[in-house]
Amino acid sequence: MTEQFSNLSEDEALEVANRCFYEKFGEKLSDIETIIFRESWQKKTYNTIAESHAYSQNYLQKDVGNKFWDKLSEALGEKVTKRNFKAAIERNCKGYQQTNTFGGTPKEYSEETWQKEKTYGQFVGRNPEIEELLKYLESEQKNKVLGIIGILGIGGLGKTALCHQLVSQAYHAKLFSKIAWVRAKVYQYYPEQNQTNSSSRDSRLTLKDAIKDIGSELKLPHFVLQDIEKCKIEISKILNNTQTLIVIDGLEDTESPKELANELRSLLGQSTLILTSRKGTESDIFEYRLGKLNRDVSREFIQVISKEKYPVSQNPILQATEAEMEKILKITDGMPLAMKLLASQLKNLDLDRIVERFENVPEGQALYDYLFEDSWQELCNLNAVWTQHLLINLAARNQPVPVRLLYDLTDQLSKNEVDHALRLLVRLSLVDVSSGLSKQVSLHSFTARYFRYTLREKYEQLTQ
Numbered sequence: 001m002t003e004q005f006s007n008l009s010e011d012e013a014l015e016v017a018n019r020c021f022y023e024k025f026g027e028k029l030s031d032i033e034t035i036i037f038r039e040s041w042q043k044k045t046y047n048t049i050a051e052s053h054a055y056s057q058n059y060l061q062k063d064v065g066n067k068f069w070d071k072l073s074e075a076l077g078e079k080v081t082k083r084n085f086k087a088a089i090e091r092n093c094k095g096y097q098q099t100n101t102f103g104g105t106p107k108e109y110s111e112e113t114w115q116k117e118k119t120y121g122q123f124v125g126r127n128p129e130i131e132e133l134l135k136y137l138e139s140e141q142k143n144k145v146l147g148i149i150g151i152l153g154i155g156g157l158g159k160t161a162l163c164h165q166l167v168s169q170a171y172h173a174k175l176f177s178k179i180a181w182v183r184a185k186v187y188q189y190y191p192e193q194n195q196t197n198s199s200s201r202d203s204r205l206t207l208k209d210a211i212k213d214i215g216s217e218l219k220l221p222h223f224v225l226q227d228i229e230k231c232k233i234e235i236s237k238i239l240n241n242t243q244t245l246i247v248i249d250g251l252e253d254t255e256s257p258k259e260l261a262n263e264l265r266s267l268l269g270q271s272t273l274i275l276t277s278r279k280g281t282e283s284d285i286f287e288y289r290l291g292k293l294n295r296d297v298s299r300e301f302i303q304v305i306s307k308e309k310y311p312v313s314q315n316p317i318l319q320a321t322e323a324e325m326e327k328i329l330k331i332t333d334g335m336p337l338a339m340k341l342l343a344s345q346l347k348n349l350d351l352d353r354i355v356e357r358f359e360n361v362p363e364g365q366a367l368y369d370y371l372f373e374d375s376w377q378e379l380c381n382l383n384a385v386w387t388q389h390l391l392i393n394l395a396a397r398n399q400p401v402p403v404r405l406l407y408d409l410t411d412q413l414s415k416n417e418v419d420h421a422l423r424l425l426v427r428l429s430l431v432d433v434s435s436g437l438s439k440q441v442s443l444h445s446f447t448a449r450y451f452r453y454t455l456r457e458k459y460e461q462l463t464q
């Protein structure tokens, strides 16, 4: 019945779907939606698709598929299902060709950089955080006040993912007319392989390159990009005349974070800058400190990740007992990166072995180095012995400590030195200080473990 409409190739059909999605939602089909689209184009059943792509049928059909056909219906402007979508795609393609043959140049559609930076399948939780940040963005827009937002926190907490989700929502709410996303992050960790691209830590993004990247995101011509001063002038013009959102993701991987933040502040005009960073910038910005996922969201997160990874019959998370689930939540401590790593390790290792690996720093070296090596190096470079001393004490306790008790914790330190050390540790996201009357200092359990281990010798010397 639908054969009369099957003039398009699968690739062409996908192109049509991507264009419609892009025009409606500002983004193309996700990886999993693309799989469903392609395989359905070939008339494969959910059962077959699930088997050949190692997904559970239930997840593909109920969690992803049903939503996908609704989205596609919205994008095509007519109700479609897995059975009849080919005809609708064909009709849409014809309509599009006609409008564009007779109506001038074809409408451009290309995926923007920020859309390609999506690293998650389903985004989980973080509603209060997004709401608060969106409110802030809206108020900035309303008041036309210059704005720099820093999303800060230790590695793997989900700063980049949160930022992507925030940008996506702000884009659809039409808060900005342009989005320029620059990935400063050069040092990456791949949970699937449990390793980093360690050689790239030295190739930090220079200030000049960051400006060029922004210029290129704003589509400045090549000859302007070659001349950094001209480039700044043109960027400044655009930022003054439009409501643009600039994102610098992974500011700590730029050569001079503070200078970059200040340079961009001077160009911003009525536009907005969001930075994600493991460290505070020491510059006057709205600092948003991201916390770990709470237990309920963590539970949901680990289930979503596992469903994306394993078919139901082989899903170790769905088969976990309550006691095992408790272990998983405790050891991963609300950190999405650790949860992703754990979920992928469950393929080959049993849970107790993974817990052991997480608990033992040398065994989990790649992950710990990725998360903390840089901050550790910074403490050493600054020769911040007092700060290390304080960190040793805090890491050894592994439970929140009221700030006022810190002054008595180490008799070698004056109150001023403690305050100074604490500020540095907060800037490096190595500790969190709760607000409220009785301020408490706490460390993420991964931070505590790493620094207990790394500083063990010093600790022994200092406490002798």
Ligand SMILES: Nc1ncnc2c1ncn2[C@@H]1O[C@H](COP(=O)(O)OP(=O)(O)OP(=O)(O)O)[C@@H](O)[C@H]1O
Binding pocket: 119, 120, 121, 122, 123, 124, 125, 126, 153, 154, 155, 156, 157, 158, 159, 160, 161, 162, 185, 250, 276, 278, 336, 337, 340
């Ligand atoms: N709320 C979430 N929903 C779904 N996936 C998430 C969420 N938060 C984080 N993730 C995933 O967890 C992993 C780690 O998160 P992310 O890379 O955003 O951390 P980060 O804080 O930016 O770390 P880094 O400091 O190393 O840049 C990523 O694969 C990301 O897609």
Ligand SMILES: [Mg+2]
Binding pocket: 159, 160, 161, 185, 249, 250, 276
């Ligand atoms: Mg990041």
